Amino acid sequence: MPRVLAIDYGQKRTGIAVTDEMQIIASGLTTVDTPKLMDFLKDYFAKENVGKVLVGEPKQMNNEPSQSAAMIDDFVEKFKLQFPDMELERADERFTSKMAFQTMIDSGLKKKQRQNKSLIDEISATILLQDYLVRKKI
Structure with missing residues (x-):
């Protein structure tokens, strides 16, 4: 079964998460500088069997698109x-x-570690992907 890859796209950095081959577990993969994202994806797709890509869609509370x-x-x-x-x-x-951010607090990360925006982006992509896996099972 092909993997599913999730992208939490940002102006500076992009968080990336991926499933295992059975599409059971979502794991943080990395954070990539956004200008290098397409090259990273090209390399990753050449090495791994990815069948679907999820891209985060930012919305406001009223369901309108965000900035x-x-x-x-x-x-x-x-x-x-x-x-x-x-x-x-x-x-x-x-x-x-x-x-x-709450996951980082719950995991016991120190304040200095919680300020790592790259880690937040990667965890955000993982949450996005885990939510997809849960919805897919319903």
Whole structure:
């Protein structure tokens, strides 16, 4: 079974998470500088069997797109051009950053470690992917 990869796209950094081959567990993979993201994905897709990519869709509480939605929409269009055969799905990413930060607190990370924005991005992508796996089972 192919893996599912989740992307928490950001202007500076992008968090990436991936499932195992059985699509049971979501794990943080890495955080990539956003300008290097397409090269990273090209290399990763060449090495791993990925069947679907989830891209976070930022929304406000009233379900309207957030300010960063246009930037992410641009990325999605470029992604579709670069990887036309890859299935892409958008997923609501509201609260993933807050949940990621709370996860860091609950894990006992020190304040200095919790300030690592790269780690927050990676955990956010993992939460996005784990939520997808839970919804898929329902």
